[in-house]
Structures are given as structure tokens and as C-alpha cells.
Amino acid sequence: MIACAETWRDNGEILASPMGTVPGIGARLAKHTFSPDLLLTDGEALLVALDGTPEGWLPYRRHLAMVTGGRRHVMMGASQIDRFGNQNISCVGDWRQPSRQLLGVRGAPVNTLNNPTSYWIPRHSPRVFVDRVDMVCGVGYDSAAAAGPSARRYHRIPRVVTGLAVLDFDTADHSMRLAALHPGVTAAQVQEATGFALTVPRDVPYTREPSAEELRLIREVIDPDGLRDREVGS
Amino acid sequence: MTDKTMTPDEAVARLHSGMTVGIGGWGSRRKPMALVRALLRSEITDLTVVSYGGPDIGLLAAAGRIRKLVTAFVTLDSIPLEPHFRTARQSGTVELTEIDEAMFMWGLHAAANRLPFLPVRAGIGSDVMRVNPSLRTVTSPYEDGEEFVAAPALRLDAALVHMNRADRLGNGQYLGPDPYFDDLFCEAADTAYVSCEQVVETAELTKEAPPQSLLLQRQYVTGVIETPNGAHYTSCAPDYDRDEAFQRLYAATPWAEFAERFLSGDEKAYQCAVHAWHEEQR
Numbered sequence: 021m022i023a024c025a026e027t028w029r030d031n032g033e034i035l036a037s038p039m040g041t042v043p044g045i046g047a048r049l050a051k052h053t054f055s056p057d058l059l060l061t062d063g064e065a066l067l068v069a070l071d072g073t074p075e076g077w078l079p080y081r082r083h084l085a086m087v088t089g090g091r092r093h094v095m096m097g098a099s100q101i102d103r104f105g106n107q108n109i110s111c112v113g114d115w116r117q118p119s120r121q122l123l124g125v126r127g128a129p130v131n132t133l134n135n136p137t138s139y140w141i142p143r144h145s146p147r148v149f150v151d152r153v154d155m156v157c158g159v160g161y162d163s164a165a166a167a168g169p170s171a172r173r174y175h176r177i178p179r180v181v182t183g184l185a186v187l188d189f190d191t192a193d194h195s196m197r198l199a200a201l202h203p204g205v206t207a208a209q210v211q212e213a214t215g216f217a218l219t220v221p222r223d224v225p226y227t228r229e230p231s232a233e234e235l236r237l238i239r240e241v242i243d244p245d246g247l248r249d250r251e252v253g254s
Numbered sequence: 255m256t257d258k259t260m261t262p263d264e265a266v267a268r269l270h271s272g273m274t275v276g277i278g279g280w281g282s283r284r285k286p287m288a289l290v291r292a293l294l295r296s297e298i299t300d301l302t303v304v305s306y307g308g309p310d311i312g313l314l315a316a317a318g319r320i321r322k323l324v325t326a327f328v329t330l331d332s333i334p335l336e337p338h339f340r341t342a343r344q345s346g347t348v349e350l351t352e353i354d355e356a357m358f359m360w361g362l363h364a365a366a367n368r369l370p371f372l373p374v375r376a377g378i379g380s381d382v383m384r385v386n387p388s389l390r391t392v393t394s395p396y397e398d399g400e401e402f403v404a405a406p407a408l409r410l411d412a413a414l415v416h417m418n419r420a421d422r423l424g425n426g427q428y429l430g431p432d433p434y435f436d437d438l439f440c441e442a443a444d445t446a447y448v449s450c451e452q453v454v455e456t457a458e459l460t461k462e463a464p465p466q467s468l469l470l471q472r473q474y475v476t477g478v479i480e481t482p483n484g485a486h487y488t489s490c491a492p493d494y495d496r497d498e499a500f501q502r503l504y505a506a507t508p509w510a511e512f513a514e515r516f517l518s519g520d521e522k523a524y525q526c527a528v529h530a531w532h533e534e535q536r
Contacts, residue, residue, distance in 0.1 A: 064431050064432065065431035065432040066431060077431075079431065079432040079433055079434070080280060080355075080432060080434060080435070081359060081433075081435065084355065084356050084359055087356070088356065088374075088375060088376075110352065110381075111343070115352075115381070115384075115385050116346070117343070117344065117345075117346040118343055118344060119344065120340075120344070121335070121339065121340040121343035121344055122335065123327045123328075123329055123334065123335065124307075124325060124326055124327030124328060124329075124352060125326055125327070125352055125353070125354055125380065125382060126326055126327045126354075126355055127326070127354060127355040127356065128354070128380070129354040129356075129357075129376045129377050129379075129380040129382050130354050130355060130356035130357070130374070130375070130376035130377075132379075132380075133375050133376055133378070133379065134375055134376070155381045155385075156379070156380045156381040156384075157380060157381070158380075159379035159380050163379040163380065164379045166379070167378040167379035168378070168401055169400065169401075170375060170378065170400040170401045170402060171378050171379040173400070174375075175379075
């Protein structure tokens with residue numbers, strides 16, 4: 021939760037676009053505390069304040085303009101992700117006749133080329149963290165580099181938050197690095213759950229613990245019904 | 255002034271096999287389901303369907319009417335994965351042109367503006383380019399020299415959309431929060447068929463709603479079809495929400511059984527069968 025909220029620190033007056041329950045709570049926590057200027061949606065076509073007051077209209081076509089205009093930081097999910105941050109939500113297996121059809125590429129190609137795109141992956145496992153994704157939907161650093169300056173210009177994957185750790189791409193070749201461990205998790209556990217070799221710095225910090233006020237906001241204001249527990253099983 | 259009102263079956267009678275048909279709405283939201291059901295009653299097949307896909311795609315795919323699908327996703331929203339679309343893909347029975355949501359939108363814009371393509375910063379670097387080898391890129395003629403995808407125009411033979419209200423002339427009104435891309439679908443099409451919850455006099459359209467809610471202009475509209483509850487089981491805010499219980503039934507029931515019970519008669523028979531099913535659930 022805290023690691024998700026931290027994704028939008030110092031982002032200023034942009035749209036926080038969370039996919040999933042925990043990122044949604046994180047975005048609202050960030051707006052409640054250290055990033056008050058963030059814009060949020062009601063999940064449909066309205067921009068809303070923390071109390072639900074509408075403050076703008078954002079139907080899908082304006083949302084897509086917000087993506088390409090760059091005033092947005094999205095946190096998406098991933099069925100597969102690889103060491104350079106290539107993400108797949110389209111299908112598993114051969115695209116021509118997949119073994120498992122998923123959602124489709126959705127807006128992942130346009131998101132990743134235009135506004136910062138982070139990922140939230142509750143179940144950190146080798147089935148998700150794969151050597152090579154079956155279909156590149158969200159563009160990773162190596163793919164953006166190969167595609168040229170127009171793809172690289174606004175491409176940025178700030179972080180990948182999982183149930184175990186925070187990962188980023190702060191390495192010479194933009195491959196995935198262990199940036200922080202959630203309290204109680206070891207680097208070996210994270211590597212074990214990852215289907216490729218991670219860069220592991222000598223001293224990996226722990227994800228910070230929530231403050232008393234943040235805990236109160238989460239439990240009493242943002243998620244009193246405990247929806248967060250359904251997405252992460254601990 | 256031309257009265258364009260017609261029945262769902264009269265609208266579908268103007269379509270034919272092999273056409274490229276755009277279907278408005280988004281996921282499981284404000285889909286022209288009564289028109290899709292009319293398509294299922296017809297013999298029309300071999301369609302190229304262009305849609306931000308929901309149960310329209312599941313129904314047409316399950317009935318074997320789609321040859322080729324152009325989409326960025328297919329979902330039932332509250333049920334993330336569309337079961338019949340999954341089956342069609344996993345058995346290889348539907349040819350797919352998979353493009354990004356933004357490429358899709360600019361493809362409609364291009365068609366509406368009679369342009370062959372529009373440039374978009376999306377697609378390059380992703381496998382959208384690998385699975386669509388016919389896609390081309392275009393280089394900016396200005397100093398930046400940047401390279402973009404040339405999203406090809408998605409010109410449609412026909413568009414099917416669903417509105418809250420319309421008049422007999424084809425002026426269409428949405429009262430929900432999002433127009434989706436329904437006006438673009440109509441402008442990108444040679445013919446457009448607009449189903450609606452209610453046909454009203456033109457003056458009624460702006461009696462209680464602002465003129466900005468007049469999404470569709472009659473010069474783009476071929477037929478107006480009054481079909482109350484015609485987006486069922488998708489949502490049609492503010493007239494009704496998605497019928498979640500019925501959608502779950504749809505997703506969990508084998509196709510033949512679902513079709514036999516709900517799709518073997520006309521639209522009125524469908525609405526009666528749905529009503530009877532809900533009565534049974536009490």
C-alpha cells in the first residue's frame with residue numbers, strides 16, 4: 021500500500037490512474053497526505069475530489085488525450101513481465117492461437133510510450149516474472165530503445181510494486197533491480213519468485229512502514245471495508 | 255423530412271454477409287444489443303467487426319458470424335474475460351487484428367475525416383507491430399523527424415450504436431457520463447443504425463437535457479430503431495445499470511443452452527424470457 025502510494029510522490033498536478041484495489045487505495049493515500057494536487061477519477065467519466073465531489077469530465081477520448089499529453093501516471097497490472105519491463109495482458113502462448121486468451125493489449129502500447137507507467141503485481145511468481153513475455157503490450161526499455169527516439173522520448177517505467185518487494189530499472193542497461201524489500205521478506209525469496217536474474221544491490225532498504233496517521237486513513241477513511249485484503253493474501 | 259424509424263429486423267435486412275460493421279459502446283457498456291440479437295436471427299455471416307469489445311463480440315463469435323475482429327480488448331467489465339471470445343481465440347476460429355485503444359480511436363477519426371491514416375505515438379516497440387505486419391509507420395516532415403504509427407482508417411460499411419433517446423430524423427442523444435466513440439463510429443460508416451430506449455419529438459430532446467447531449471447528427475444516421483431495454487444486459491446509464499445477474503448467467507451457461515432459451519425468438523420474446531428468468535430467481 022505504502023509502496024503503491026509512494027509511486028505518485030512528487031508527481032504534481034497529474035492524473036493518478038490506478039488499476040486494481042491496492043493501487044487505488046495507494047493513490048488516494050498519496051493525495052490525502054504528500055501529493056495533494058493529484059487528480060483522481062471515479063472509475064468512470066468524472067474527475068473527483070477525495071470526498072467524491074466532481075471537479076471535471078474525463079470520458080475515454082479525453083482520457084486518451086491525457087495519456088498522450090503526458091499528464092498522467094498509470095499503475096497497471098501484468099499477466100507477464102520481463103527483466104526490461106515488457107508487459108503482457110493479451111494472451112499466453114502463440115498469439116495466432118493462444119493457449120489462454122486474456123484481455124487484449126488495451127491501452128498498454130499507448131500508455132508506455134507517452135506517460136510514466138508503473139506496475140502492481142500482487143502475486144510475485146516465476147509465472148508472471150518471465151524471461152520473455154509472449155506478447156509485448158506494455159513496452160519495456162529494450163523494446164523502446166530498439167524502436168527509436170520517438171518510442172524513447174517519453175518512455176518511463178518508474179517502478180514495479182509486488183506483494184514481496186519494490187523493483188525498478190535503475191541499472192546501466194535498464195534491467196530490473198531490487199529497489200526495496202517489504203518488511204519480513206528476504207532478497208533470496210524475491211529472486212526465488214522471479215524467473216530471471218535480478219540486480220540485487222549490496223544494501224537493499226526496506227519499504228517504509230506506514231505512519232500512525234496513514235494507518236488511520238487506510239483503515240477508517242479510504243478502505244473501511246478491508247477490500248485491500250482480498251487482493252493481497254496477508 | 256425523412257422519417258427513419260424502422261424495426262431491428264428491418265435494419266439488419268439492409269446489411270449483408272461480408273460487410274465491415276462497427277459496433278459502438280465500450281466493453282459491457284451501452285452496446286446495441288437488440289441490433290446484435292437481430293443480427294443473430296438473420297443469416298448474415300462472414301463479418302469484419304470493429305469494436306471496443308464486450309458481449310457483442312462474445313455473442314457473434316459464439317454464433318460463428320465473425321470472420322475477422324478489429325479490437326484492442328474484449329471484456330465484460332465486471333467479468334474481466336469474455337468466455338465465448340476466449341473460446342473463439344483458443345480454437346482459432348476468429349481472425350484478429352489486435353491494435354491499441356488509441357490506434358483504434360485515431361483509425362475511426364481518420365475514416366471520419368476521409369484520410370487514409372492518422373499518426374499516433376503508440377504501437378511501435380510493442381508486438382502490435384509484429385502481429386499486424388501490414389502496419390506502416392510515418393516520419394514527421396518537420397525538424398523533429400520523429401517516427402509514428404500510421405493508424406489506418408477504420409472505414410465501416412455500417413455502424414450499430416445505442417442511445418438513450420433519438421428523434422425520427424436520426425438525431426441521437428446520450429444521457430450517461432461517457433459518449434464512448436459512438437459519434438465517431440457513425441461518422442466513419444457509410445450507413446449507421448441507431449437503436450434507442452425511446453423515440454421522442456425533436457423538441458423533447460432538449461427540454462430537460464443540454465444540447466451537448468445531442469451526440470449523433472441525423473446526416474450520419476440511416477435508421478432509428480426504438481428498442482426499450484435494447485442495451486440489455488449491458489449498462490445504459492442513467493436508464494439502467496448492467497444486469498449483473500444475467501451477465502453471470504450468460505458467462506456460465508453453455509452457448510447452445512443460452513441461445514435456445516433466450517435467442518430463439520424475436521426481441522420481445524428475448525425480453526420476456528429474461529423477465530421470466532428473473533422471476534424464477536426470486
